[in-house]
Amino acid sequence: MKRVDTADIITGALISATGIFFATYSVTQYDIGTIYRMGPGMFPLGIGLVLTGLGVLITVPAFFRSGTLPQVDTRSLVMVLLGIAAFALLVGPLGLAPAIFASTILSSYAERKVKPLTLAVLCVSLACLAYLVFLVGLGLPLFMFKWPF
Amino acid sequence: MDLVSSISIGLETALSVNNLAYCFLGVFLGTLIGVIPGIGSLAAISMLFPLTFHLEPTTALIMLAGIWYGSSYGGNTASILLNIPGTTSSAVTCLDGYPMTRQGRGGVALLMTTVASFIGGTIGIVILMIFSPTIAEYALNFGSSEYFALMLLGLVAASTITSGAPAKGLAMVVLGLAFGVVGTDIYSGVPRFTFGSLDLMDGLSLVALAMGLFGVTEVIASIGKVDLTTIDRKSVSLKAMTPTKDDIKRSGMPILRGTGFGAFFGTLPGTGPSIAAFMAYAIEKQVAKDPSRFGKGAIEGICAPEAANNAADQTAFIPTLTLGIPGSATMAIMLGALMIHGINPGPGLMTEHPDLFWGLVMSFWIGNLLLVLLNVPMIGLWVRLLLVPYHLLFPAVLMFICIGTYTVHNNVADVWMVAFFGALGYLMRYLSLPAAPLLLGFVLGPLMEEHFRRAMLLSRGDFMTFVDRPISSAVMFLTATLLLWTVWSTLRIKSASRRTRVHQ
Numbered sequence: 001m002k003r004v005d006t007a008d009i010i011t012g013a014l015i016s017a018t019g020i021f022f023a024t025y026s027v028t029q030y031d032i033g034t035i036y037r038m039g040p041g042m043f044p045l046g047i048g049l050v051l052t053g054l055g056v057l058i059t060v061p062a063f064f065r066s067g068t069l070p071q072v073d074t075r076s077l078v079m080v081l082l083g084i085a086a087f088a089l090l091v092g093p094l095g096l097a098p099a100i101f102a103s104t105i106l107s108s109y110a111e112r113k114v115k116p117l118t119l120a121v122l123c124v125s126l127a128c129l130a131y132l133v134f135l136v137g138l139g140l141p142l143f144m145f146k147w148p149f
Numbered sequence: 150m151d152l153v154s155s156i157s158i159g160l161e162t163a164l165s166v167n168n169l170a171y172c173f174l175g176v177f178l179g180t181l182i183g184v185i186p187g188i189g190s191l192a193a194i195s196m197l198f199p200l201t202f203h204l205e206p207t208t209a210l211i212m213l214a215g216i217w218y219g220s221s222y223g224g225n226t227a228s229i230l231l232n233i234p235g236t237t238s239s240a241v242t243c244l245d246g247y248p249m250t251r252q253g254r255g256g257v258a259l260l261m262t263t264v265a266s267f268i269g270g271t272i273g274i275v276i277l278m279i280f281s282p283t284i285a286e287y288a289l290n291f292g293s294s295e296y297f298a299l300m301l302l303g304l305v306a307a308s309t310i311t312s313g314a315p316a317k318g319l320a321m322v323v324l325g326l327a328f329g330v331v332g333t334d335i336y337s338g339v340p341r342f343t344f345g346s347l348d349l350m351d352g353l354s355l356v357a358l359a360m361g362l363f364g365v366t367e368v369i370a371s372i373g374k375v376d377l378t379t380i381d382r383k384s385v386s387l388k389a390m391t392p393t394k395d396d397i398k399r400s401g402m403p404i405l406r407g408t409g410f411g412a413f414f415g416t417l418p419g420t421g422p423s424i425a426a427f428m429a430y431a432i433e434k435q436v437a438k439d440p441s442r443f444g445k446g447a448i449e450g451i452c453a454p455e456a457a458n459n460a461a462d463q464t465a466f467i468p469t470l471t472l473g474i475p476g477s478a479t480m481a482i483m484l485g486a487l488m489i490h491g492i493n494p495g496p497g498l499m500t501e502h503p504d505l506f507w508g509l510v511m512s513f514w515i516g517n518l519l520l521v522l523l524n525v526p527m528i529g530l531w532v533r534l535l536l537v538p539y540h541l542l543f544p545a546v547l548m549f550i551c552i553g554t555y556t557v558h559n560n561v562a563d564v565w566m567v568a569f570f571g572a573l574g575y576l577m578r579y580l581s582l583p584a585a586p587l588l589l590g591f592v593l594g595p596l597m598e599e600h601f602r603r604a605m606l607l608s609r610g611d612f613m614t615f616v617d618r619p620i621s622s623a624v625m626f627l628t629a630t631l632l633l634w635t636v637w638s639t640l641r642i643k644s645a646s647r648r649t650r651v652h653q
Binding site: 010011018025047054072076081088091096104110118134 | 200203314316317319320323324326327330334336337339341342365368369370372373538539540541543544545547548550551552555556559561564565567568571572575579580581582598601602605606609610612
């Protein structure tokens with residue numbers, strides 16, 4: 001237990017920061033216009049201001065109560081995101097199958113339970129499943145393999 | 150058009166071989182995904198949503214509705230057998246469903262929730278059929294002020310009622326509105342918040358947002374947490390599913406009461422199924438002769454919330470289809486699906502696309518029926534799926550998320566957006582910020598801005614336009630009351646907790 005609710009202080013601060021960014025960006029980049037004829041900046045400016053205010057409303061009371069800071073599961077978070085990134089990078093130049101292999105291998109490292117053989121079987125069966133569902137079943141114009149050179 | 154001819158148009162559409170097949174496929178796939186522990190109906194719908202893009206609008210919606218029933222049913226299976234709720238409303242079902250499983254009565258619980266869902270859903274559909282035409286006709290007179298006021302009420306209600314901390318819910322709605330701004334401004338053609346990226350000119354992708362916030366986040370949070378302890382397979386055999394006479398006698402009234410609550414709360418913006426389910430549970434506990442049975446496997450405790458939940462799901466379609474204003478995150482996705490198919494939900498929908506509207510309504514019923522027929526004999530299969538280790542399941546889930554998003558526009562940028570929203574969703578979960586209001590704000594944002602700007606143009610910048618018109622002023626008054634009530638109740642809870650601390 002902490003003496004103040006750190007999580008909520010961070011939350012509110014992040015929300016306020018987003019709001020301030022949104023409002024200033026709208027004012028500096030876009031035409032605000034008048035209430036009668038609103039420019040493209042008016043609505044986002046309003047949103048930014050309200051967001052900033054709500055952030056303050058979350059932060060201030062958090063200083064007057066105690067709270068706990070939960071644990072972050074960094075490993076799962078990073079490996080899953082890396083898996084998605086690998087898919088995004090590979091699906092264009094190399095095709096679907098390499099993208100699936102890469103994302104499956106990377107993301108399964110989020111949990112230490114998978115043995116290499118199981119992983120290989122999993123990769124191949126997922127690629128087959130994707131082939132059956134998306135290419136055969138839905139008839140989408142996708143390539144399983146592509147040669148980039 | 151009278152109700153009978155409408156129904157026949159609907160049945161004709163829904164019963165065509167093609168639509169029936171996709172309805173079945175939707176229910177099946179929905180259940181399949183929904184059963185995966187931790188994946189609730191919202192995550193399941195956003196995952197399977199891209200599959201429907203390549204179909205014609207009516208068929209796509211019918212399949213989507215099927216996916217939705219299937220997934221909420223599948224989610225219940227995981228809740229009851231493993232005590233892992235996928236959605237807030239199935240959290241209520243856990244309260245008494247899991248104890249029933251531990252007593253070896255899991256099969257009965259599964260069967261009775263199916264029956265309760267079916268009855269609740271059916272009554273909900275009848276209410277939907279009766280009230281939608283009237284409301285749509287009435288809504289034809291609505292102008293931009295009314296629409297803006299209604300959307301504001303919906304957003305405020307969704308963020309203040311359902312979430313524990315109203316300020317956080319509101320902040321997430323506003324953040325959703327902010328994400329909705331990204332893209333080309335329809336009035337001036339100026340690209341906003343695109344930071345020079347061509348991929349952002351059309352705005353952020355709803356599919357990517359929903360998949361990231363609900364799918365990816367759910368996967369990250371469930372890894373290493375889902376413990377598939379022994380499920381007693383015997384408790385879900387067909388024989389063990391037969392309810393006793395006592396079970397049936399006890400369930401009748403709770404199902405009807407639950408349906409009543411659900412049907413009422415479903416139509417209100419922002420309240421939706423979870424509130425209805427909680428209320429129904431609380432009421433059953435109040436009226437029960439022996440309230441101490443609740444939480445220890447009381448059958449009333451699963452029937453009433455399930456009926457409420459499903460009735461609310463159906464009546465929630467009333468504002469979504471007739472006004473174009475979704476009351477919940479699920480409805481927001483449905484609305485998004487309609488808009489992607491080029492259909493604008495609103496009072497004109499029924500007259501312009503009667504086959505779509507009534508076909509969809511009738512398919513709800515057929516979908517519910519299919520669900521019963523499909524799931525009662527197949528519970529054994531779903532349970533076996535629950536036994537597949539999670540470390541083999543989640544890469545498959547991720548793969549479907551990636552391919553699904555990618556194929557919407559054949560654009561890799563959408564996959565990057567999924568990663569972004571996955572990270573954001575995890576951060577939000579870490580800071581206990583609710584994700585559903587964000588989605589609702591995102592879908593409603595562009596509509597709200599459009600109506601607000603039009604209302605201001607028409608009134609020459611006079612804010613009184615929201616108060617001068619009777620309907621819009623009534624709605625604005627409701628919204629203000631709701632906000633004041635929220636502030637008051639927050640303050641009251643705080644001072645009450647301070648007082649108890651002093652007493653201790």
